[in-house]
Amino acid sequence: VQLMESGGGLVQPGGSLTLSCAASGFGFSGAAMSWARQAPGKGFEWVSAIYGDGTIYYADSIKGRFTISRDNAKNMVYLQMNNLKFEDTAVYYCTIGHGYGTAATRGQGTPVTVSS
Secondary structure (H helix, E strand, C coil): CEEEEECCEEECCCCCEEEEEEEECCCHHHCCEEEEEECCCCCEEEEEEECCCCCEEECCCCCCCEEEEEECCCCEEEEEECCCCHHHCEEEEEEECCCCCCHHHECCCEEEEECC
16 A cells, blocks of 8 residues: 655735645545644644545535545545645645545655744
């Protein structure tokens, strides 16, 4: 199993970023995939999930600002993040399943810093 996130960076409040996750080594098209995050000094927080059939779930904290999508042909998952806020600062992880996963089902993460 391999999950590789990319696309993080420094952005001003109100800005946008799109995160990408390249997945391999498991049956991607049938798997639920999630994005989770860990803010500095805090625990993991589940952000969003997308199932193989396209069903989508969002955490209340990001609903209306973030959009999850997937491309089963490319084994990719995306997280479009708009109207970013200071509190969105975190390392963002791609995970297998609906949740924040475990070390075995999470990538290495990509950092997002929202700062003026």
